[in-house]
Amino acid sequence: MTTPMNASRNAPSTPTDAPTDSPTDAAVNTVRGTPADATVALRSELATLVTESANPHYPDLAALTTTELAAAMNTEDALVPATIQRHVPTIAAIIDQVATRMQAGGRLIYVGAGTPGRVGILDASECPPTFGTDPSKVVGVIAGGSTAVNQAVENAEDSGEAAQRDMAALKLTKNDSVIGMAASGRTPYVIAAVTAARQHGAYTVGFACNESSPLGNAADTALEIVVGPEILAGSTRLKAGTCQKLVLNMISTLTMVRLGKTYKNFMVDLRATNAKLRARSERTLMRATDCDSATATATLEATGGHVKAAILAIMTGLPATRAIELLEENNGFLPAAISANSTTGTH
Secondary structure, three states: OOOOOOOOOOOOOOOOOOOOOOOOHHHHOOEOOEOHHHHHHHHHHHOOOHHHOOOOOOOOHHHOOHHHHHHHHHHHHOHHHHHHHOOHHHHHHHHHHHHHHHHOOOOEEEEEOOHHHHHHHHHHHHHHHHHOOOOOOEEEEEOOOOHHHHOOOOOHHHOHHHHHHHHHHHOOOOOOEEEEEEOOOOOHHHHHHHHHHHHOOOEEEEEEOOOOOHHHHHOOEEEEOOOOOOOOOOOOOOHHHHHHHHHHHHHHHHHHHHOOOEEOOEEOOOOOOOHHHHHHHHHHHHHHHOOOHHHHHHHHHHOOOOHHHHHHHHHHOOOHHHHHHHHHHOOOOHHHHHHHHHHHOOO
């Protein structure tokens, strides 16, 4: 007999489990050398977190058919965008803060342990090919270093000292933005990183999936998006991880829009490093200017594959070299360069 699923829910579930420890637990319990009393305190802390609670709608996963399990996961995942929507004003304010600082030469830095760290590295690594940014401008930092990208590094998330060293190595300034991510909102490495970044004058965000989190309290801005218990209790690579990816996509993409890295809804600063991207560059140029394929190919060759400069050259009739110069004079903002050329009337 299977357990019926509630597919009509439109709000995250709330925790129903709150285990307590018996008086004898402190005398016998240790985890990886952690003092017993600290372990008991940690268990008590985890019991208060939505991200650690059991989902009451799916009490026995093995009792469900595979189709029901897939439908259940999809139902839970569908809750995430609607939950994020309620935090759009805060996300927009974060984007404006980040864009202002990046315009002044700062960086966007993601910090996390485990899944959040990997999500941050993924988002950062996509910015150079998509927006033509220098790899140093959007950076992902993970507890445990590069090894932790592919495998767990024991106790890395518990080291505040390592976080302080990692932040010191970045030589942070007031123009940098550091977004610390932890589904629980209590990861020591991430809290220490955000605390250190704030001390260096960087703008900081504490991104968690629990309310009133220590991480949120440590940052300039708390972004606490509660997506509810996971279908597999405590497996925050699921809904929480999806939430993190969606939000980081918003932050990086819309920051780049504010920095002039797009034109209309086209990627015009992409780096054409393979055949697909070269074809995309030509297609983008043709769509943006209504030119033919031969013109697109020739103009891109003249601008060294620079789509934005090619658009400017075709729209204004400027030589490729002058189009590139005019873009630089206008900080890479294509509409401003078009307007500047119209004002001066130079060709």
